[in-house]
Amino acid sequence: MSHYHPLSEAEAIEIARSIKEVFPQDGEFVCREIGDGNLNLVFHITQPATGAGIIVKQALPYVKVFGESWPLTVDRARIENQALIKQGEISPGLVPKVYKTDTEMALTVMEDLSDHVIMRKGLIEGGVYPAFAEQISEFAARTLFFTSDLGMSPQDKKLLVQSFVNPHMCKISEDLIFEEPYYDAKANNIDEAIRDAAEANWADEELKLEVALLREKFLVSAQALLHGDLHTGSIFVTPESTKVIDPEFAYFGPMGFDIGAILANLLLNFAAQEHWSADEAARRDRRAYLLNTVRDVWTLFEAKFRKLWNEQGTDRLLGSAAFQDDYMRRLLQDTVGFAGAKTVRRVYGFAHVADIDSIPDAAAKERAQRLALAIGTSLIKGNRQASSIEDVIRIATEAAATTTAAATAES
Amino acid sequence: MSHYHPLSEAEAIEIARSIKEVFPQDGEFVCREIGDGNLNLVFHITQPATGAGIIVKQALPYVKVFGESWPLTVDRARIENQALIKQGEISPGLVPKVYKTDTEMALTVMEDLSDHVIMRKGLIEGGVYPAFAEQISEFAARTLFFTSDLGMSPQDKKLLVQSFVNPHMCKISEDLIFEEPYYDAKANNIDEAIRDAAEANWADEELKLEVALLREKFLVSAQALLHGDLHTGSIFVTPESTKVIDPEFAYFGPMGFDIGAILANLLLNFAAQEHWSADEAARRDRRAYLLNTVRDVWTLFEAKFRKLWNEQGTDRLLGSAAFQDDYMRRLLQDTVGFAGAKTVRRVYGFAHVADIDSIPDAAAKERAQRLALAIGTSLIKGNRQASSIEDVIRIATEAAATTTAAATAES
Structure with missing residues (x-):
């Protein structure tokens, strides 16, 4: 947990940029935080030139509800991305593709499903x-x-x-x-x-x-x-x-x-x-x-x-x-x-x-x-x-x- | 597992000697290996001067049956001593006391029950x-x-x-x-x-x-x-x-x-x-x-x-x-x-x-x-x-x- 900190939009874009599978060419990126802010940060990052997009999701170390805040382990990000990877192997095409994970930062970088x-x-x-x-x-x-x-x-x-x-x-x-x-x-x-x-x-x-x-x-x-x-x-x-x-x-x-x-x-x-x-x-x-x-x-x-x-x-x-x-x-x-x-x-x-x-x-x-x-x-x-x-x-x-x-x- | 090796009688005695709870005074020790040799080494170590005794049990990395030998994880020693410790806390007096454990060497040092x-x-x-x-x-x-x-x-x-x-x-x-x-x-x-x-x-x-x-x-x-x-x-x-x-x-x-x-x-x-x-x-x-x-x-x-x-x-x-x-x-x-x-x-x-x-x-x-x-x-x-x-x-x-x-x- 030593390096954990909530991601900025700029950092999220840098992570997206590194996923060459989705963004083979560099160029302008647009980033929007679309999470509800209660549990996770969810960045939707697109490249207007190509129309390609990606999701960068980060677990927050708390849950906010009714204005209150309780601590909640970010280990759930590891559980989530390990489950997505396992489910993707077993049941291909029925979960978003996972491009990258970072356990310390509680990050999952995955397929953009905004057409759904x-x-x-x-x-x-x-x-x-x-x-x-x-x-x-x-x-x-x-x-x-x-x-x-x-x-x-x-x-x-x-x-x-x-x-x-x-x-x-x-x-x-x-x-x-x-x-x-x-x-x-x-x-x-x-x-x-x-x-x-x-x-x-x-x-x-x-x-x-x-x-x-x-x-x-x-x-x-x-x-x-x-x-x-x-x-x-x-x-x-x-x-x-x-x-x-x-x-x-x-x-x-x-x-x-x-x-x-x-x-x-x-x-x-x-x-x-x-x-x-x-x-x-x-x-x-x-x-x-x-x-x-x-x-x-x-x-x-x-x-x-x-x-x-x-x-x-x-x-x-x-x-x-x-x-x-x-x-x-x-x-x-x-x-x-x-x-x-x-x-x-x-x-x-x-x-x-x-x-x-x-x-x-x-x-x-x-x-x-x-x-x-x-x-x-x-x-x-x-x-x-x-x-x-x-x-x-x-x-x-x-x-x-x-x-x-x-x-x-x-x- | 780097330090694991089967224990010699001399080493077993050294370990016994360190358990001051059982052997407060130094002196002569007698060591007998009483395991059946198929799964574990079991050293029964006694001090004739005081009558005190102890068991040093070590898991072997194989099981021998009918002359054949199969590999078997020594992690079972950790399981065994952790279970003994847990059971001893929950149900005092109904399992042997554990004096010392060593996970790498797959060792459990415990109460001598040879009166049973x-x-x-x-x-x-x-x-x-x-x-x-x-x-x-x-x-x-x-x-x-x-x-x-x-x-x-x-x-x-x-x-x-x-x-x-x-x-x-x-x-x-x-x-x-x-x-x-x-x-x-x-x-x-x-x-x-x-x-x-x-x-x-x-x-x-x-x-x-x-x-x-x-x-x-x-x-x-x-x-x-x-x-x-x-x-x-x-x-x-x-x-x-x-x-x-x-x-x-x-x-x-x-x-x-x-x-x-x-x-x-x-x-x-x-x-x-x-x-x-x-x-x-x-x-x-x-x-x-x-x-x-x-x-x-x-x-x-x-x-x-x-x-x-x-x-x-x-x-x-x-x-x-x-x-x-x-x-x-x-x-x-x-x-x-x-x-x-x-x-x-x-x-x-x-x-x-x-x-x-x-x-x-x-x-x-x-x-x-x-x-x-x-x-x-x-x-x-x-x-x-x-x-x-x-x-x-x-x-x-x-x-x-x-x-x-x-x-x-x-x-």
């Missing part, structure tokens, strides 16, 4: 991403399979586990996902309109038992190298392309945590469709698209994962069809449970999602929040009985129908 | 150890609880996981316990008389599914810092004292693996009681003692573990009674399954146990082997249905009765 849009924003604006389910399922299947004992030597895996020990970032997940939403924690951010729903969760022993079991898996189960924060804000998309970014929460954990994060964020957007108060047909269409995407992500993931297992499994002994079926059943159940936990925390936990928070109409926003909570808690409570992705579709569909019926009765 | 006997030998000779269940359950409850997320900060635990990554020693367990016994592996050591029983296991898909599930837990579930090889050959006893030694297989794994190892080795001795062909009463008495010990070890372990959880648990959220009951039920089931796997591998896998192998009468030895296999496979197949330690007692009792009935019918 952050998927959360894209979904809020009504975007449709026909390649997404295929590509994100490919990313998840390959990165999870090839970093598990199914797809690599258990001995090499143990060394990889060692290099991705990530206590500070895991602590954030432990607190925000598995703890604070289940009691009256200061850090929760609860809209007064739905406080009764939060309180109901705090008193729900069945729900809390399931959350404790999911949390135990998050703490104990070193199945594979996870992205660790695979929501739609960590995914860049175009209609043809999907790129997963920001794996600073990467660590060896339960696979269902990553797949569950994808599904949860599709379901949060599904709940947010309450904003179409005046156009039931538009809402129905949009929801059908989102649920089809939920179904496709899991179905394609499962098919790809099983194919990798059958064709490239390194582990003779875990190769029986009965074991594989049992494994996939448990993986689906974990996915359902973690999807639920990741849905609930985004409604009244510390950090919300723009899908719901940006709804201007208060009544529609409240309905969206209650719907997301109904889906999330049902997924959590039902996770150990889930036997098919259709269980998730059914839970979302029924909860939405109940919400619509109640809204109609009220109006 | 190796428990396997003691049991074979008919010894009775009234303090054993109380003390070994204390060791297991404390070491497992205080290195789990229940008894320490999940963040500190992650760093401890990192320092106990132990791929080479885990590979030995993976191969010998979970793999080779389930196919016709070269390394298996099968008495011709019971080859049919081994072959039956290789063809038993139900058994192999359960073994694959147990192996998955061994590979993935980082519950607590295990001893990793807690059989009766790793335990020194007197009627009043229990000391656990040799934790070179230590790593973060499923708790049931340690408790299961204790139970398995009591059950192997239980099976070996077939040697009393002419004295049914003596056999019955001995078996009752062993099964009572099995019951006591689990029952005391469970009570102590729950007490630690209730009184010293660091984890507010894992504190509900329903979660604790669910956790203990799963822990029992893991214990049953791992006990089964550890029993089977000792009958016809690479490394047997003297309890059975030392039976001179061939028919009695075969009966003991078949009985151990019957118990082991029943434990494995029944692990996910187990609800009480009485399930283990019943399986052993019924298998022994069947063996006796068959032997009587034959004679």
